[in-house]
Amino acid sequence: RKEVEQDPGPFNVPEGATVAFNCTYSNSASQSFFWYRQDCRKEPKLLMSVYSSGNEDGRFTAQLNRASQYISLLIRDSKLSDSATYLCVVPGTGNQFYFGTGTSLTVIP
Amino acid sequence: EAQVTQNPRYLITVTGKKLTVTCSQNMNHEYMSWYRQDPGLGLRQIYYSMNVEVTDKGDVPEGYKVSRKEKRNFPLILESPSPNQTSLYFCASSFGGSSPLHFGNGTRLTVT
Numbered sequence: 570r571k572e573v574e575q576d577p578g579p580f581n582v583p584e585g586a587t588v589a590f591n592c593t594y595s596n597s598a599s600q601s602f603f604w605y606r607q608d609c610r611k612e613p614k615l616l617m618s619v620y621s622s623g624n625e626d627g628r629f630t631a632q633l634n635r636a637s638q639y640i641s642l643l644i645r646d647s648k649l650s651d652s653a654t655y656l657c658v659v660p661g662t663g664n665q666f667y668f669g670t671g672t673s674l675t676v677i678p
Numbered sequence: 679e680a681q682v683t684q685n686p687r688y689l690i691t692v693t694g695k696k697l698t699v700t701c702s703q704n705m706n707h708e709y710m711s712w713y714r715q716d717p718g719l720g721l722r723q724i725y726y727s728m729n730v731e732v733t734d735k736g737d738v739p740e741g742y743k744v745s746r747k748e749k750r751n752f753p754l755i756l757e758s759p760s761p762n763q764t765s766l767y768f769c770a771s772s773f774g775g776s777s778p779l780h781f782g783n784g785t786r787l788t789v790t
Contacts, residue, residue, distance in 0.1 A: 610784070611783070611784065612784050613779075613781050615780070658779065660775070660776060664709060664726065666723070666772075668721040669720065670719070670720035
């Protein structure tokens with residue numbers, strides 16, 4: 570089983586829609602979780618950090634479900650500029666960082 | 679401005695010609711790491727470093743070398759590049775532990 574798994578999508582949603590992505594992780598001892606946004610051929614940029622049950626920043630909400638070992642990212646009122654790939658990153662033991670393969674989102678006018 | 683700087687952004691080279699990609703960070707981060715990103719495979723770790731003179735292999739270290747002589751710099755060395763090392767490379771740094779990674783803006787390498 571992979572350390573971190575994401576549904577690759579693609580997710581194609583209309584402007585204004587609400588969309589949610591899930592990310593499952595295998596290490597039950599993980600304490601921190603990160604969502605990054607990556608635009609085509611550019612570096613991943615930190616979108617949200619999750620250290621407890623969840624985090625909210627404007628239209629973006631991240632929630633952690635420790636029992637089922639997944640974190641979700643919810644985007645409300647989608648904008649065209651939200652089109653990107655969203656990466657789930659989980660620090661592991663031995664100072665490794667484990668990456669999901671990313672979920673592709675396209676917001677359609 | 680806090681940042682991770684990689685150079686060059688684009689590099690085209692031929693098989694066997696040694697090259698170095700530089701990475702520098704100004705955030706006093708202990709942890710630095712190199713990744714390659716290929717379509718359908720996501721980000722894969724090449725090497726990482728916990729501090730000066732401390733480096734370890736990641737998931738795909740073959741064909742690469744690194745050094746960490748100073749805290750701020752973590753160059754990636756390809757002694758004899760091959761076409762299968764054509765990829766998009768990212769350097770990243772962090773305070774480690776539960777702190778997030780900060781990425782450089784990438785180096786697109788083509789080996790012919």
